[in-house]
Amino acid sequence: MFLSFDTISFTMNPLLVRAVIIDDELPVRRTLRNMLSSVAEVSVVGEAGNVTEGLDLIAEQKPDLIFLDIKMPIRSGFELLDELTQQQRFYGVIFVSGYPDDALTAVQKAAPHLHSDFVVKPIDPLLLKEKVRLFYHKWKADKEHELEVTTQLEKAFSHNPDLGAPTGPRFLTFQNSVVLHRIEVADIMYCESANKQINVYCSKQEHLNVPNLTLDTLEKLLPPDHFIRIGKSHILNREAISYLEKGARPKCRLVLGNRVRELLIYASNVWKVEESYL
Numbered sequence: 179m180f181l182s183f184d185t186i187s188f189t190m191n192p193l194l195v196r197a198v199i200i201d202d203e204l205p206v207r208r209t210l211r212n213m214l215s216s217v218a219e220v221s222v223v224g225e226a227g228n229v230t231e232g233l234d235l236i237a238e239q240k241p242d243l244i245f246l247d248i249k250m251p252i253r254s255g256f257e258l259l260d261e262l263t264q265q266q267r268f269y270g271v272i273f274v275s276g277y278p279d280d281a282l283t284a285v286q287k288a289a290p291h292l293h294s295d296f297v298v299k300p301i302d303p304l305l306l307k308e309k310v311r312l313f314y315h316k317w318k319a320d321k322e323h324e325l326e327v328t329t330q331l332e333k334a335f336s337h338n339p340d341l342g343a344p345t346g347p348r349f350l351t352f353q354n355s356v357v358l359h360r361i362e363v364a365d366i367m368y369c370e371s372a373n374k375q376i377n378v379y380c381s382k383q384e385h386l387n388v389p390n391l392t393l394d395t396l397e398k399l400l401p402p403d404h405f406i407r408i409g410k411s412h413i414l415n416r417e418a419i420s421y422l423e424k425g426a427r428p429k430c431r432l433v434l435g436n437r438v439r440e441l442l443i444y445a446s447n448v449w450k451v452e453e454s455y456l
Contacts, residue, residue: 181225193321195314198239199225200232200258201247201274206299210245210274213303219314229253233261236269242317243270243293243310248280259287266371266410268292270313275299292374293317350399359386363404367432367439369396369413381418381434408443 197220199207207225214222223239226232228250236244248255259271268291273284276299288294293316295309351360361380370377376388376396388396397407405413414432421431432439 193318195220195243195270195310195317196223196239196241197221197243197245198223198232198235198241199245200227200229200235200250200255201225201245202227202250203247206247206274206301209301210306213301213306214310216303217307217310220310229255229258232258236262236267241269243272243313245272245274248273248275248284249277256283256287259291263287263290268374270294270317272297272309272313274301290373292320361386363401364415364417365434366400366405367415367418367434367437368441369393369400370441371411379439381437412441412443 197214199210199222201207201210204227207227211222211225214220220243223241224235226235229252232244232246246255246258255273255275262269270293271288271291272295273280273288274297275281275284278296278298281296284296285294293313295313297306297309348362348364349360350363350366351358361378361383365380365382367379367381370379371393374389376391376393377385378388379385393407393411393413397405397413400413404416406416407413414430415434418432418434419430420433423429423431428443430441430443432441
């Protein structure tokens, strides 16, 4: 069974990295936890001794950073990472391994994730601290940028009688690179989380890329009576849904104005699309 630890320090400091340790060797987990206790920027919130427990721990704690062993009994750290990637659950990853030859494969496996690094056993505490602080500075910059974008979105979505009906405003304003975009909410067909950014697909223009914004944040800002969250990757405009093809790999078709778009969804999310017809 995995272990979860007290997270009071995190609630006091929202810019403290939440980390979990996944390694089949108890002495290694203890060593890592002791070393990390002296790193002010990180709080270890749990540990697990195998991949199955590790996946459960990650689902429960939703950490920012995973310290991950590679060679473990039954299932490897690479398999854990493959499963997270398939589920489109992305984290920072620091591999802790006694096999430096695996470093290149580790970096490739972690490519879709937010950050990756590699520490060789036996662990050098100074190198470990350096790796953690490197992650922290990147993570903190992303958090601050996301907060800035969220503030812009909240302002854009604050109620304004001149812009829309009482159910919400008509327009969404956000920054893409150095350009400010203003699009009509009713024109959004769907939003998709992919490659560390949000893609917004509309009927009147090509899709727009919004970096450093999470789908969770966007979901809170879109009117729930018009938009539906489908799994971890999509938000659909209910009014645009026109066709659903069931099967091993369900397909959803959206039509708005003269634009037709299709996307694949997971079978487990079909019922949510079906509900939109009710």
